[in-house]
Amino acid sequence: MNVEPANTAPLLEVRDLVKHFDISGGLLEQLTLQGGRMVRRRTLVRAINGVSLTIQPGETLSVVGESGCGKSTLARAVMGLYQPTAGQVRYGGERIDNLDSRAMMPFRRKMQMVFQDPYASLNPRMTVRQILEEPLRFHHPGHTEAEVRDKVAEVMRQVGVRPGWADNYPHEFSGGQRQRISIARALMVDPAFVVADEPIAALDVSIQAQILNLLMDAQDQRGLTYLFISHDLSVVRHISTRVAVMYLGCLCELAPADPLFEAPLHPYTQALLSAIPRLGGKASGHIRLTGDVPTPINLPPGCVFHGRCRQAAQRCREEVPALREHAPGRFVACHAVEEGRI
Amino acid sequence: MKIQPQDATATPRLLEVADLTVKFALRKGTLPAVSGVSFNLGPGERLGLVGESGAGKSVTGFAILNLIAKPGFIESGQVLFEGRNLTALPEDKLREVRGDRISMIFQDPMMTLNPVLTVGTQMIETLKAHRDISDKQAEAIALEKLRKVYIPSPEKRLAQYPHEFSGGMRQRIVIAIALLTNPALIIADEPTTALDVTIQAEIMDLLLELCRTENMGLILITHDLAVVSQVTQKIAVMYAGRIIEMGLTQEIISNPLHPYTQGLIRALPQSGSGRGARLEQIPGIMPSLYNIPKGCAFNPRCPKKCAICSDETPALLSRGSGSLVACHCV
Numbered sequence: 001m002n003v004e005p006a007n008t009a010p011l012l013e014v015r016d017l018v019k020h021f022d023i024s025g026g027l028l029e030q031l032t033l034q035g036g037r038m039v040r041r042r043t044l045v046r047a048i049n050g051v052s053l054t055i056q057p058g059e060t061l062s063v064v065g066e067s068g069c070g071k072s073t074l075a076r077a078v079m080g081l082y083q084p085t086a087g088q089v090r091y092g093g094e095r096i097d098n099l100d101s102r103a104m105m106p107f108r109r110k111m112q113m114v115f116q117d118p119y120a121s122l123n124p125r126m127t128v129r130q131i132l133e134e135p136l137r138f139h140h141p142g143h144t145e146a147e148v149r150d151k152v153a154e155v156m157r158q159v160g161v162r163p164g165w166a167d168n169y170p171h172e173f174s175g176g177q178r179q180r181i182s183i184a185r186a187l188m189v190d191p192a193f194v195v196a197d198e199p200i201a202a203l204d205v206s207i208q209a210q211i212l213n214l215l216m217d218a219q220d221q222r223g224l225t226y227l228f229i230s231h232d233l234s235v236v237r238h239i240s241t242r243v244a245v246m247y248l249g250c251l252c253e254l255a256p257a258d259p260l261f262e263a264p265l266h267p268y269t270q271a272l273l274s275a276i277p278r279l280g281g282k283a284s285g286h287i288r289l290t291g292d293v294p295t296p297i298n299l300p301p302g303c304v305f306h307g308r309c310r311q312a313a314q315r316c317r318e319e320v321p322a323l324r325e326h327a328p329g330r331f332v333a334c335h336a337v338e339e340g341r342i
Numbered sequence: 343m344k345i346q347p348q349d350a351t352a353t354p355r356l357l358e359v360a361d362l363t364v365k366f367a368l369r370k371g372t373l374p375a376v377s378g379v380s381f382n383l384g385p386g387e388r389l390g391l392v393g394e395s396g397a398g399k400s401v402t403g404f405a406i407l408n409l410i411a412k413p414g415f416i417e418s419g420q421v422l423f424e425g426r427n428l429t430a431l432p433e434d435k436l437r438e439v440r441g442d443r444i445s446m447i448f449q450d451p452m453m454t455l456n457p458v459l460t461v462g463t464q465m466i467e468t469l470k471a472h473r474d475i476s477d478k479q480a481e482a483i484a485l486e487k488l489r490k491v492y493i494p495s496p497e498k499r500l501a502q503y504p505h506e507f508s509g510g511m512r513q514r515i516v517i518a519i520a521l522l523t524n525p526a527l528i529i530a531d532e533p534t535t536a537l538d539v540t541i542q543a544e545i546m547d548l549l550l551e552l553c554r555t556e557n558m559g560l561i562l563i564t565h566d567l568a569v570v571s572q573v574t575q576k577i578a579v580m581y582a583g584r585i586i587e588m589g590l591t592q593e594i595i596s597n598p599l600h601p602y603t604q605g606l607i608r609a610l611p612q613s614g615s616g617r618g619a620r621l622e623q624i625p626g627i628m629p630s631l632y633n634i635p636k637g638c639a640f641n642p643r644c645p646k647k648c649a650i651c652s653d654e655t656p657a658l659l660s661r662g663s664g665s666l667v668a669c670h671c672v
C-alpha cells in the first residue's frame with residue numbers, strides 16, 4: 001500500500017502503526033474461572049490498528065473522528081511519547097520509533113507539540129520567561145544570555161504576547177494568551193514539525209480565530225509542517241491540505257481537504273460531515289447513524305464501521321477493507337466503494 | 343412574529359424576563375454577572391442564548407429558576423412564568439415550577455443522573471416527587487418518555503445504571519427525565535458541548551422535534567452560533583452580562599447589526615473562503631466583570647466605536663431594523 005500523494009520525500013511517515021494499551025491490571029485481576037478452569041485473561045484497548053500515512057513538508061494534515069477513535073494516541077506515538085505496539089514512525093526518512101532518549105534528542109527539537117489545555121501544559125510555578133527559556137537552554141546549551149533573551153522577546157512578539165509580560169505567571173493570562181504562550185514554547189527551538197492536538201478546543205470563538213491565524217502565520221513564515229487534530233470540522237476544512245478520517249483506530253478515508261468535504265466517499269465520512277452544524281442550516285439534514293460506537297476493547301470483525309453502516313454487506317462483516325487509492329490522492333477503506341456500490 | 347418587549351398584547355406570554363440583574367458578592371468585589379436582561383418567550387417558542395465564556399448565559403438560566411445561591415443574589419428584575427413572578431415565589435411554591443413546569447438539561451448528564459440508581463428508579467422517583475401516582479403509573483410514563491427519545495428496548499433499559507449507557511444515550515435519558523412532567527419550558531445549558539458532532543446532531547434534532555410535537559418552549563444556551571441557528575427561532579447574544587443583540591434567528595445570522603455579533607459570525611471559517619485565508623478576528627478579549635469598561639462594554643475591541651461609546655451604555659433598542667441592538671453606531 002502506497003499512500004504517497006506526490007513523489008517528493010515525506011517529512012513524516014507512519015507505517016502500519018498499531019498501539020494497544022494493556023489494561024488488565026495485576027496478575028490476580030487477570031485470573032478468571034471459566035468452565036471450571038482458571039484462565040488468564042488480558043484486556044487490550046486497541047487504540048490504533050494499522051494506520052499508515054505520510055505528511056509532506058509544509059502541509060497541514062488533519063486527523064478527525066469521534067472521541068476515542070485514537071487521534072491523540074496517534075499524535076503521541078508520532079511524537080515518541082508512546083512506544084508503538086507494532087509498525088514504524090519515520091521522520092525525514094529515519095526510523096524514530098525505536099530510538100532511546102539520547103538518540104531521540106535531535107528529533108525532539110525538530111518535532112514539537114501543542115496541547116488542548118494550556119492550563120495543564122504550562123508549569124504554574126514558572127514565569128513565562130522561564131517556560132520559554134527552558135527548551136532553548138536544553139537544546140542549545142551554547143546560547144549566551146543575550147541570545148536567549150532576544151529569542152524569548154522575538155518569539156513572544158511573533159505570537160502576540162507583549163515581551164514586557166515575560167515575568168508574569170501563566171495564571172495571570174487569559175486562556176487565549178496561555179495558548180499563545182504554549183505555541184511560543186513550541187516555536188522557541190525552531191521546529192520543522194508541530195503536532196497540535198485540539199489547540200483551540202478550550203477557547204472562545206472570538207479567540208479561536210486569533211490562534212488559528214497565529215498558527216497559519218507561523219506556518220507561512222517558518223515553513224512549518226502540521227499534524228492538526230480538531231473536533232471542529234469547519235476549522236479543519238479551512239486550514240488543512242489533507243484530512244485523515246479515523247474510526248475506532250482505523251483510517252477510513254484520507255484525501256485532500258476540498259474533495260473530501262465536497263464529496264466524501266466513505267459512509268462514515270459522509271455521516272460525519274453531514275452532521276457539521278451550519279449557520280442557518282437544518283438540524284434534521286444529517287445522516288442518522290444507528291447503533292452505538294463499539295469499544296476498542298471489543299473490536300468488531302471485518303470493517304470496524306459495519307455495525308452502523310447502511311451499506312454493510314456480508315463481506316463487510318468478515319473482511320477488513322484495505323485502504324486503497326480510489327482516485328488520485330484519495331484513499332478509502334470501504335468494500336462498497338471498492339465494489340462500486342457507492 | 344415581531345419582537346417588541348414593550349408590547350404586551352401581541353402573543354400570549356409563557357415567560358417574561360424583565361430587567362434581570364444578578365450579582366455575586368465576592369471578596370474581590372461585587373461581580374455583575376447579569377445586568378438588566380429582558381426577553382420574552384411565547385408558548386412553544388425557542389430562544390438561543392449565545393455568547394462566550396463568562397458572558398452570563400448560565401447565570402441567566404439559573405436565575406430564571408430562582409436558583410442563584412450565595413454569594414450570588416438577584417438584585418432586581420422579574421421573571422414572570424405562567425403568570426407567577428418566580429423571583430418572589432416562596433421555596434415550596436417554586437418546587438411546583440422547577441423540574442415540573444420548567445425542566446433543565448445540563449452539559450454533563452451526570453449532573454442530573456445518580457450513578458448508584460437505575461434509570462427506572464430515578465425516573466419513577468422524580469415523577470412521584472411531583473405527582474400523586476402509583477409506581478405502576480409512573481413506570482408507564484417513564485417508558486413512554488424513553489420511547490419519545492428513541493431509547494431502544496426501554497423496558498430493559500429501566501433496570502440499567504447510567505454507566506451502562508454511552509454519552510449520547512445518557513443525554514437522551516436526561517431529556518426523557520426532563521419530559522416526565524410535561525413541562526412548558528426546557529432550559530438546556532450546553533446540552534451537546536461534550537458530545538461528538540454526529541451525536542450532537544441527533545440530540546438537537548430530537549430537542550427540536552419534541553418542542554414541536556409537545557409545544558414546549560426552549561431556551562438553548564450555547565456558545566455555538568451554528569448550533570442555535572439550526573434549532574431556535576430567536577437568538578439573544580450576550581456580552582459581559584448584557585444582551586447586546588436580539589432578534590429572529592434568520593435576521594441575526596444574515597444581517598447581524600452589533601459589531602460583536604458581526605465579528606462572531608465573520609470569525610467562523612466559511613466554506614469557500616479558500617484554504618488558509620486569514621480569518622477575521624476580534625482583537626482583545628472579553629473584559630473581566632470586575633472591570634467592565636465604561637459605556638459600551640465592547641468598546642475597547644470595537645472597530646466602529648465613536649466618542650459616545652466609552653461614555654454611555656447603549657440601550658437594547660430597535661434601530662430601524664427587525665432586531666434589537668445595543669449599539670450607538672448602528
Ligand SMILES: Nc1ncnc2c1ncn2[C@@H]1O[C@H](COP(=O)(O)OP(=O)(O)OP(=O)(O)O)[C@@H](O)[C@H]1O
Nearest residue numbers: 021023045047066067068069070071072073074296
Ligand atoms: N494511556 C492509556 N491507557 C489506556 N487506554 C488508553 C490510553 N490512552 C488512550 N486510551 C484509549 O485509547 C482509545 C483512543 O484514545 P485517544 O485519546 O487516542 O482518542 P481521541 O481520538 O484522541 O479522543 P478525543 O477526541 O476524546 O480526544 C480510547 O479508547 C482511550 O480510552
Ligand SMILES: Nc1ncnc2c1ncn2[C@@H]1O[C@H](COP(=O)(O)OP(=O)(O)OP(=O)(O)O)[C@@H](O)[C@H]1O
Nearest residue numbers: 366375393394395396397398399400401402565631
Ligand atoms: N457561583 C459563582 N460564584 C462566583 N461567580 C460566579 C458564580 N457563578 C458564575 N459566576 C460568574 O458569573 C459570570 C457569568 O458566568 P456564567 O456561568 O453565566 O457564564 P456563561 O456565559 O455560562 O459561560 P460559559 O460559556 O463558560 O458557561 C462569570 O464571570 C462567572 O465567573
Ligand code: SF4
Nearest residue numbers: 303309316334335336
Ligand atoms: S466496508 Fe462495508 S461496512 Fe465498512 S464502510 Fe464500507 S460498506 Fe460500510
Ligand SMILES: [Mg+2]
Nearest residue numbers: 071072073197
Ligand atoms: Mg484526544
Ligand SMILES: [Mg+2]
Nearest residue numbers: 399400401531
Ligand atoms: Mg455556562
